[in-house]
Amino acid sequence: MAMEAWSRFLDTFFNLDVIERYFPAIMKGVVVTIEIAAAVVVTGTLLGLVLAIVRTFRLIPMNALIVVFVDMFRALPPLVLVLLVYFGLPNIGINLPSFAVLWLVLALVLAAFAEEIFWAGILSIPKGQWEAARSTGLGFLGTLAYVVLPQAIRLTVPPLTNRTIAITKNTALGTVIGVGEILNQATTAQSFSGNATPLMMGAIAYMILFIPVVVFGRLLETRFAWRRV
Amino acid sequence: MTTGTPPILEIRGLRKKFHDVEILRGIDLLVLPQELVFVIGPSGAGKSTLLRCCNRLEEPSAGSVQVGGVDITARSTDINAMRRQIGMVFQSFNLYPHMTALRNVTLALVKVLRKPRAEAERLGMAALDRVGLANKARSYPGELSGGQQQRVAIARALALEPKVMLFDEPTSALDPELVGSVLNVMRELKRGGMTMLVVSHEMRFARDAADRVIFMDHGLIVEEGPPQRIFSTPSEARTRAFIAELGR
Amino acid sequence: MEAIIQQFFNLAIMERALPLILSGLKQTILICVLVIPLGLAGGLACAILSLSRLRIARWAAVAGIDFFRAIPPLVLLIFIYAGLPFAGLRPSPMTAVAIAFFLNTSSYYGEIYRAGIESVGQGQWDAARSTGLRGYQTLAYIVLPQAVRNVLPDLVSNTVEVVKLTSIASVVALPELLYSADMARSVTFNSSPIVLAAAIYLVMLWPIVRLISRLERRVAA
Numbered sequence: 001m002a003m004e005a006w007s008r009f010l011d012t013f014f015n016l017d018v019i020e021r022y023f024p025a026i027m028k029g030v031v032v033t034i035e036i037a038a039a040v041v042v043t044g045t046l047l048g049l050v051l052a053i054v055r056t057f058r059l060i061p062m063n064a065l066i067v068v069f070v071d072m073f074r075a076l077p078p079l080v081l082v083l084l085v086y087f088g089l090p091n092i093g094i095n096l097p098s099f100a101v102l103w104l105v106l107a108l109v110l111a112a113f114a115e116e117i118f119w120a121g122i123l124s125i126p127k128g129q130w131e132a133a134r135s136t137g138l139g140f141l142g143t144l145a146y147v148v149l150p151q152a153i154r155l156t157v158p159p160l161t162n163r164t165i166a167i168t169k170n171t172a173l174g175t176v177i178g179v180g181e182i183l184n185q186a187t188t189a190q191s192f193s194g195n196a197t198p199l200m201m202g203a204i205a206y207m208i209l210f211i212p213v214v215v216f217g218r219l220l221e222t223r224f225a226w227r228r229v
Numbered sequence: 230m231t232t233g234t235p236p237i238l239e240i241r242g243l244r245k246k247f248h249d250v251e252i253l254r255g256i257d258l259l260v261l262p263q264e265l266v267f268v269i270g271p272s273g274a275g276k277s278t279l280l281r282c283c284n285r286l287e288e289p290s291a292g293s294v295q296v297g298g299v300d301i302t303a304r305s306t307d308i309n310a311m312r313r314q315i316g317m318v319f320q321s322f323n324l325y326p327h328m329t330a331l332r333n334v335t336l337a338l339v340k341v342l343r344k345p346r347a348e349a350e351r352l353g354m355a356a357l358d359r360v361g362l363a364n365k366a367r368s369y370p371g372e373l374s375g376g377q378q379q380r381v382a383i384a385r386a387l388a389l390e391p392k393v394m395l396f397d398e399p400t401s402a403l404d405p406e407l408v409g410s411v412l413n414v415m416r417e418l419k420r421g422g423m424t425m426l427v428v429s430h431e432m433r434f435a436r437d438a439a440d441r442v443i444f445m446d447h448g449l450i451v452e453e454g455p456p457q458r459i460f461s462t463p464s465e466a467r468t469r470a471f472i473a474e475l476g477r
Numbered sequence: 478m479e480a481i482i483q484q485f486f487n488l489a490i491m492e493r494a495l496p497l498i499l500s501g502l503k504q505t506i507l508i509c510v511l512v513i514p515l516g517l518a519g520g521l522a523c524a525i526l527s528l529s530r531l532r533i534a535r536w537a538a539v540a541g542i543d544f545f546r547a548i549p550p551l552v553l554l555i556f557i558y559a560g561l562p563f564a565g566l567r568p569s570p571m572t573a574v575a576i577a578f579f580l581n582t583s584s585y586y587g588e589i590y591r592a593g594i595e596s597v598g599q600g601q602w603d604a605a606r607s608t609g610l611r612g613y614q615t616l617a618y619i620v621l622p623q624a625v626r627n628v629l630p631d632l633v634s635n636t637v638e639v640v641k642l643t644s645i646a647s648v649v650a651l652p653e654l655l656y657s658a659d660m661a662r663s664v665t666f667n668s669s670p671i672v673l674a675a676a677i678y679l680v681m682l683w684p685i686v687r688l689i690s691r692l693e694r695r696v697a698a
Binding site for chain 2: 601604605607618622
């Protein structure tokens with residue numbers, strides 16, 4: 001009886017035939033997920049850094065715009081943004097492929113969080129650092145580039161890593177608009193095969209991708225723990 | 230000190246190992262009622278570890294510690310009941326920053342001794358009064374000077390009416406001008422008959438208040454005796470070197 | 478310009494969608510009221526477990542926290558909603574959402590509490606234990622109040638994330654705010670209902686996001 005239940009469980013969640021049949025599809029999903037995640041991380045972090053630097057010039061209207069952008073993208077659920085862009089833009093004549101929509105939205109969300117984190121890092125550098133650098137004849141940009149940012153970015157590594165992990169996990173939202181990432185491949189395969197194994201494969205694929213990153217983030221936090229003291 | 234009085238604190242063959250390093254290598258020490266015993270020695274000698282083993286903040290690796298005749302290292306002993314009889318004062322005060330001075334003092338009265346709040350506050354005020362800080366009862370630790378914080382910490386231990394008090398470098402974290410106020414409170418305690426085991430570098434205080442001075446090095450008691458003798462004519466070379474170093 | 482207003486800010490359509498969207502808002506609030514306290518409690522349990530003296534308990538807590546932080550919440554939700562029926566269990570959308578979000582948010586809250594507890598120095602434990610307080614009393618009266626204060630911005634910030642998270646319940650057809658708005662969109666072929674939903678999320682969360690920025694700067698200072 002127990003044996004039978006066990007074999008039924010295996011058959012439903014770890015069915016070898018299903019694994020073999022849908023492995024290529026899931027792998028394709030893995031590649032898509034990695035591609036989008038990489039694009040989001042690079043563009044989002046860079047845009048966030050640029051916005052934080054622009055903010056140091058303290059041009060009031062510009063900073064107000066940045067703050068509004070940052071707050072909005074921190075407050076809105078990414079799925080709302082995805083649906084808004086995906087269904088809204090075509091109606092005003094802009095057609096973006098679904099992966100571009102996902103990339104655009106997640107990059108903007110990451111940029112908003114990254115800007116806030118970089119800005120907090122820049123603010124945490126004592127004024128004396130600015131004054132010391134300026135007194136040696138370094139200009140504003142030189143001070144920023146050689147003295148302030150290197151220190152500030154060090155402080156931002158742990159929070160930024162954790163936030164980046166959380167946002168790249170949102171690549172799974174792509175399934176809602178038909179981006180062929182892991183979850184999308186897994187649910188499609190599940191409905192074709194009538195078996196839960198592809199879902200299990202998808203979950204395992206996410207584990208393999210993200211557990212190392214989560215553990216890495218934890219290590220970073222321990223290494224940078226002095227910040228909290 | 231009459232012979233035959235049972236000791237309040239009785240340490241026998243105490244050893245403590247951290248990983249592979251033996252910090253305490255067999256300590257035997259008796260502290261009699263109303264005695265003030267001073268422990269001196271270079272850093273790393275194991276002084277703090279000795280104190281922390283006396284209320285089992287550190288678990289001894291071997292040996293026994295008896296307080297008032299009760300073996301606190303025995304499994305059957307309710308260590309929390311014993312700990313309130315063993316007051317401890319820390320180098321860094323360790324006051325609870327989110328509570329007023331009075332709440333710092335009354336917390337254990339309410340939660341460990343189960344006193345009604347009103348009685349706990351009366352006892353707490355009395356304890357604060359003994360350290361001269363009744364007027365700061367409503368202040369938070371952050372609003373007090375280091376010396377005042379340490380006196381509140383003494384009141385916190387005192388309020389539980391301990392049989393013995395352990396002082397772990399109580400003045401080391403204080404600005405020089407604040408040391409006196411804490412030492413005065415300790416002098417008052419001595420006068421009131423409190424039994425005390427003190428780790429400190431305040432040699433002047435040791436000279437005129439201590440009954441006995443213990444010199445420790447490398448996890449062992451090197452020599453002990455009345456302060457006059459230890460400070461002026463120590464018999465061990467290591468003690469002499471240490472005291473010469475301090476005197477400079 | 479006219480087209481943009483027509484497509485995104487069509488007041489007539491918003492007005493027609495409003496009742497549906499408000500009923501969705503009710504569901505969203507219901508999920509929050511269910512999941513936030515559960516997550517806060519579950520997270521605390523995880524954090525306390527991760528401080529345990531038993532190595533196996535510590536290990537299990539950290540592994541659990543990392544596992545559920547690694548898996549995207551949508552994947553977890555679909556796994557529970559679409560996967561469990563294969564094992565003979567048919568959770569309702571609300572049950573599936575509650576389980577998935579509980580697991581996800583507990584791990585995040587757990588990590589935050591853990592950092593908070595670690596930020597309280599050993600001296601506080603020593604002092605409390607030296608007066609005879611037991612471990613759980615020390616945790617409850619001395620360590621947790623300070624820990625929570627130290628990580629308050631993170632706790633609030635994670636709570637905002639939980640509210641945002643509720644939007645993915647729409648994927649399993651739980652008629653919450655976003656699901657209702659998207660239904661109105663698909664009927665009207667107009668994005669204004671989603672803009673309205675976005676506006677509601679903003680009204681709820683913007684003030685809190687502002688507050689977090691302030692809190693973070695105060696703690697950093």
